[in-house]
Amino acid sequence: MARFCLPRDLYHGKGALAELKNLKGKKAMICVGGGSMKRFGFLQKAEEYLKEAGFEVQLYEGIEPDPSVETVMKGAAAMEAFQPDWIIAMGGxxxxxxAKAMWIKYE
Structure with a gap:
């Protein structure tokens, strides 16, 4: 029998992005969908907070609604190449x- 545990922490609301400054590690991958996170400045702020905490950051952008297997596999390959300590999903x-499916393939 196999067991899969989903991450227990989802941060949202006022002040959630600032929590990124408190993470420990060296590399973080941010997974985002369309352009709204970028348009409204949330993606830039997330990158700034992570870099302030000393992280090297890589983006995986363009995740479509109802993500395809191809999108997940490409993201997992990007994670395998980058080896992030943290996977951060932003948006809907x-x-x-x-990001959860990519993490399964990455781990």
Whole structure:
């Protein structure tokens, strides 16, 4: 029998992005969908906080609604190459679901 445990922490709301400054590690991958996170400045702020904490940051952008297997596999390959300590999904359910699936393949 196999067991899969999803991450227990989802941060949202006022002040959530600032929590990124408190993470420990060296590398973080941010997974995002369309352009709204970028348009409204959230992606830039997340990158700034992570870099302030000493992280090297890589983006995986363009996750479509109802992410395809191809998107997940490409993201998992990017994670395998980059070896992030943290996987951060921003936006709606699709980037979050895709990041979880990528993590399964990456781990």
């Amino acid at each position: 359910g699709s980037p979050i679901d895709a």
